[in-house]
Amino acid sequence: MSERERNLSGSWQLNCPVLLLTTSDCVTLAHGEGGRLSRKLIQECILKTLQPVSSLCLNDAAPLPRSERPLAMTTDSYVITPLFFPGGDIGSLAVYGTVNDLAVSGARPLWLTLSLIIEEGLPLAVLERILESVAQTAAETGVQIMAGDTKVVPRGAADGLFINTAGVGELMDPVPVGPDRIQAGDELIVSGPVGQHGIAVMAVREELGVEPVPQSDSGSLFPAVENLRHKLGARVRCLRDATRGGVSAVLHEWAAASDMTLSIEERLIPVTPEVRGISELLGLDPLHIANEGTMLIAVEQGAGAEAVAELQGLPGMSGAQKIGEARERGIAAVTVRRTLGAEQPLADPLGSPLPRIC
Template sequence: MSQTTSSSMTCPTPTINSGEISLSHGEGGRVMRQLIRDRIAAKLSDVQSSSDAASLGTLTGEIAITTDSFVVSPLFFPGGDIGSLAVHGTVNDLAMAGAKPLFLTLSLILEEGLPLGMLDRIIDSIANAAANCDVKIVAGDTKVVPKGAADGIFINTTGVGIHETPHRMSGTSIRSGDVLIVSGPVAQHGLAVLAARESIAFDPPPVSDSAPLQRVASELAHCLGPDLRTMRDATRGGVAAVLHEWAEETGLAMRIEQSRVPMTAESEGVCELLGLDPLMVANEGTFVACVATDRAAEAMEILAAHSLRGAPSVIGEVVQRQMSPVLISRGLGGDQPLDEPIHAMLPRIC
């Protein structure tokens, strides 16, 4: 029998492109540790990168918690990016419930081939947004998936906050005669993402309204108490989706006037050109509030003082239901039903 010569058995050294995310960045070894230490945790100083769980200390008060995932495409758009959007979206969910945001967790799903420079921009944006919102990012996780299994980066966040007032807002608190207020111009975020995704060269381009809402929400809750019936940020499905949710919860009808709905000239022009209903286009820094009639003027003063992109507006009122759950006056003589969004007019806007 002839003797065979055995060759040495070695494991191939992974090839790492220094300018891109590789699968090695998610394998738990030195490459992953360096990525987290140097490019993520170093910019998010509150992350306890050496521990699997963060210690939050003692929290006094009733705790609120929310979770959200962000898959917006493209990753960067006029007025924001997936990083700042993840912070704002989670902070706003707490704020709309009447809670003060305190802590966030941050989970990143990175696609193989994502440029490290792009990751750096997103982490910088997350850090800046968290600092602006006065929240701490205290824990996180990083995974890497093969090329084609994601779309650059997906982000998941969990937010923890404390209720600052004893009043708990709910759609069930809404009463007939209450007024409906929108905090600022509608439809900006969805149109900004649409234009960026499809490379539509509007001049000027639509700019997202992505912004934190906790300061204005906190002042409304403290000043109005139970007369602030409820609030909701008008994200997917826009203002129309919020109104239909409230109508379903209460058995009442939400009646609005189209002429009172605030819009920028740019957004109005884009909606007319593309045949979009602005009431169904997503927002990320605009919300709807339901307020007792005799406190509406006070609510408007608070909203106007915090406005960044345009004046708030009373768009309608809550009425007894006789026909449709949501009614709109379009200046054509009489009210018409406002349909509930059935599917996403534009998927992956957040």
């Protein structure tokens, strides 16, 4: 691709698998005005691509089937840059992120909404590739897209594409009781290596040129949650996907909810060589870096080994480890015993070292 073509295509081109030509059709403001071009975009691009996993229609609301179980609902917005990153893209991320929020809340994901805020000038080839990713990921996770919306904003207002979702799922017994029920002696488990998503996005956004290229852990947590539910039942206290703020943010939220001190061991925390190397080079702590397919789990005392063994037997979770435990509240809410030092408080950062990662 020439420099001129790269400039025309904008920041969404970075690491994009779609070759864009200067003659590519692009989204215009007219596509968002509700007229003929709007209908063309919806029918020939969006509906056509999402058809296998969608009940989208042009009505103002979608009827949902009756459920015999209580329902859970979540909503999220995705503003990641670049739109394509090693291991995923904004489309798959939007589906996985919403499914994971439902899964760790004890719900089986069923239905999604999909709202697109598109920047004028986004190549239709890029939009189609992202919608294909949405469809593939929805099929993989077993969710159906029930409703949606499309808006087009002027150049410079949306960085290519923003996606908003809502997800609905049915709660499955037993529903995790929540972090306020964590007790002294409960064991803390991480489902896999930490920091992969944030480092993967940083490597491509900042063009670090590292080899091998770090890969995001973006993926569905529902199969793992289902296995833990069947194997451990009510011995699972709570689960949380460690997205923005990483493992550290989850630990601090849980410590506040439970009024316990949560203590972890640095030597037990799984970190890939790529994430460790880049983190050390940039002075970052992997515990503060975002994940998109890794969760933190609290189980009752004595259930940790069984939970880890169950997770390690699942695809992509061989790195699951017990990393610490809960104890009666001390001076610090969260502590970490560093590999070469004494136990110390784990900082709760004011902000993310890398914004716009989801």
